[in-house]
Amino acid sequence: SQKIEQNSExxxxxxxxxxxxxxxxxxxxxxxxxxxxxxxxxGPVFLLLIxxxxxxxxxxxxxxTFDTTLKQSLFHITASQPADSATYLCALLNYGGSxxxxxxxxxxxxxxxx
Amino acid sequence: xxxxxxxxxxxxxxxxxxxxxECRSLDFQATTMFWYRQFPKQSLMLMATSNEGSKATYEQGxxxxxxxxxxxxxxxxxxxxxxxxxxxxxxxxxxxxxxxQETQYFGPGTRLxxx
Numbered sequence: 446s447q448k449i450e451q452n453s454e455x456x457x458x459x460x461x462x463x464x465x466x467x468x469x470x471x472x473x474x475x476x477x478x479x480x481x482x483x484x485x486x487x488g489p490v491f492l493l494l495i496x497x498x499x500x501x502x503x504x505x506x507x508x509x510t511f512d513t514t515l516k517q518s519l520f521h522i523t524a525s526q527p528a529d530s531a532t533y534l535c536a537l538l539n540y541g542g543s544x545x546x547x548x549x550x551x552x553x554x555x556x557x558x559x
Numbered sequence: 560x561x562x563x564x565x566x567x568x569x570x571x572x573x574x575x576x577x578x579x580x581e582c583r584s585l586d587f588q589a590t591t592m593f594w595y596r597q598f599p600k601q602s603l604m605l606m607a608t609s610n611e612g613s614k615a616t617y618e619q620g621x622x623x624x625x626x627x628x629x630x631x632x633x634x635x636x637x638x639x640x641x642x643x644x645x646x647x648x649x650x651x652x653x654x655x656x657x658x659x660q661e662t663q664y665f666g667p668g669t670r671l672x673x674x
Binding site for chain 1: 563565593600601602603605608650652654657661662663664665666667668670
């Protein structure tokens with residue numbers, strides 16, 4: 446079965462620096478990969494989706510890369526701000542499950558210090 | 560953007576009682592909704608897929624008689640935790656697929672504490 450690993454449980458960085466979060470997966474390569482943000486006690490919020498034929502995707506200060514050879518996605522937040530502090534989840538389509546069925550990594554808790 | 564609401568946002572109940580959690584899509588219709596459970600510092604675990612007009616599909620290891628799901632309309636799905644036990648205490652989150660069925664819109668979650 447497909448597995449997702451977000452290697453860092455927590456990441457602490459200084460305001461203004463670039464945060465880089467890692468997501469690795471095993472087995473098959475998905476048609477697309479997604480990143481979500483989750484604040485404490487709240488449901489996740491969709492951020493970005495990157496397809497297997499896309500190497501990189503950007504949205505404002507966010508950048509996602511997708512390397513199907515390494516089976517890895519990197520999520521970058523440039524010019525980080527304290528408001529970026531949250532848990533970031535990587536998600537893949539769960540093949541064999543219902544349409545739209547996603548499996549999630551455990552997440553990386555990002556703390557941006559002023 | 561699409562909004563999904565959940566009610567209640569938190570609930571405390573006694574062991575052995577049943578608790579119903581509602582999930583609504585506010586400005587769009589959802590023939591499918593997903594129910595997740597999340598324990599502290601753990602990932603979201605899919606419990607079941609709620610299908611409007613048909614039975615829910617449960618993930619392996621999830622008791623369908625304990626977690627009753629009813630997709631009453633194109634905008635409402637309910638999860639009822641029957642005969643709740645302390646180990647059922649968790650954060651329950653629902654979601655509905657966005658356009659193209661690729662991304663998901665999540666509700667704010669329901670914190671359940673069973674005493």
